[in-house]
Amino acid sequence: MPAYSLPTELDEPTLSESDGVRYLHFNTAWIQGAMVVRAPTELVLEYTAQMMAWLLFLAPPKGSDAIGLLGLGAGSLARFCLKRTRSQVLAVEWNPRVTSACQMFFKLPPQARLDVEHMDAAAWVADPLNRGRTPILMVDLYDAEARGPVRDSVAFYRDCRRALGDVGVMTVNLFGDHDSFPRNIDHIERAFDKRVVLLPEIDAGNRIALAFTGPPIAIEADTLMARAEEVEAQFGLPARRWGRALMAYAKDGVFSV
Numbered sequence: 001m002p003a004y005s006l007p008t009e010l011d012e013p014t015l016s017e018s019d020g021v022r023y024l025h026f027n028t029a030w031i032q033g034a035m036v037v038r039a040p041t042e043l044v045l046e047y048t049a050q051m052m053a054w055l056l057f058l059a060p061p062k063g064s065d066a067i068g069l070l071g072l073g074a075g076s077l078a079r080f081c082l083k084r085t086r087s088q089v090l091a092v093e094w095n096p097r098v099t100s101a102c103q104m105f106f107k108l109p110p111q112a113r114l115d116v117e118h119m120d121a122a123a124w125v126a127d128p129l130n131r132g133r134t135p136i137l138m139v140d141l142y143d144a145e146a147r148g149p150v151r152d153s154v155a156f157y158r159d160c161r162r163a164l165g166d167v168g169v170m171t172v173n174l175f176g177d178h179d180s181f182p183r184n185i186d187h188i189e190r191a192f193d194k195r196v197v198l199l200p201e202i203d204a205g206n207r208i209a210l211a212f213t214g215p216p217i218a219i220e221a222d223t224l225m226a227r228a229e230e231v232e233a234q235f236g237l238p239a240r241r242w243g244r245a246l247m248a249y250a251k252d253g254v255f256s257v
Helices: 046-056 076-084 096-105 121-126 154-164 180-191 221-235 239-249
Strands: 014-018 021-025 033-036 066-070 088-092 114-117 136-139 168-175 196-198 206-213 218-220 254-256
Touching (some): 046 076, 046 206, 046 221, 066 076, 154 180, 168 180, 180 196, 180 206
Parallel strands (some): 066 088, 066 136, 136 168
Antiparallel strands (some): 168 206, 218 254
């Protein structure tokens, strides 16, 4: 996506449906999001569930602080967060057609706690008015060709860090087996002082990176797994699997980042 461009015909949302699951596309076979028609708040795609792995480290924000989404997709994460938390949810979506498709076909509810801002994600995080606005930021920025994130510079990720404020967690959807992957990891590490960990790549090829800002984190294995059990019980997410995976970063039984 060129800098601050406008949507074209290649960005027109299209739909498909199979076995009770509705999918969002952009005029290609690439899946941009999905929804179980009879259970719209479920996270049907595994990588979208992994984007919630920040729950292992921070509780959902309260007050005016929001859960931030860069890229609305099919609205899966927005629906889930509105259902499962009491937090404000702020989505930055470049293409108003995507928002309309979410409202018409993906049961994105009119909700006082949901704010959708239509602008380029890079411009949004670069705006000084948005610094510290979203202690949680989930970044999923792909176009019709899905060749890698359309915003991935060091400057972009540094601006994401500023949007998190003093203490926060960013999760980013990447493709593990793709030329864009090492570049993104390098840029995220440079922006976040190497405070980055990765969940294992899933069968579809997605790999979720978590980046941290705030005081250093050092968590005993038992404490991390206890938190994972709480998250799994409260939110219905496979958090124990995430906790076990993250222990690959532990030294002497302590996860540090």
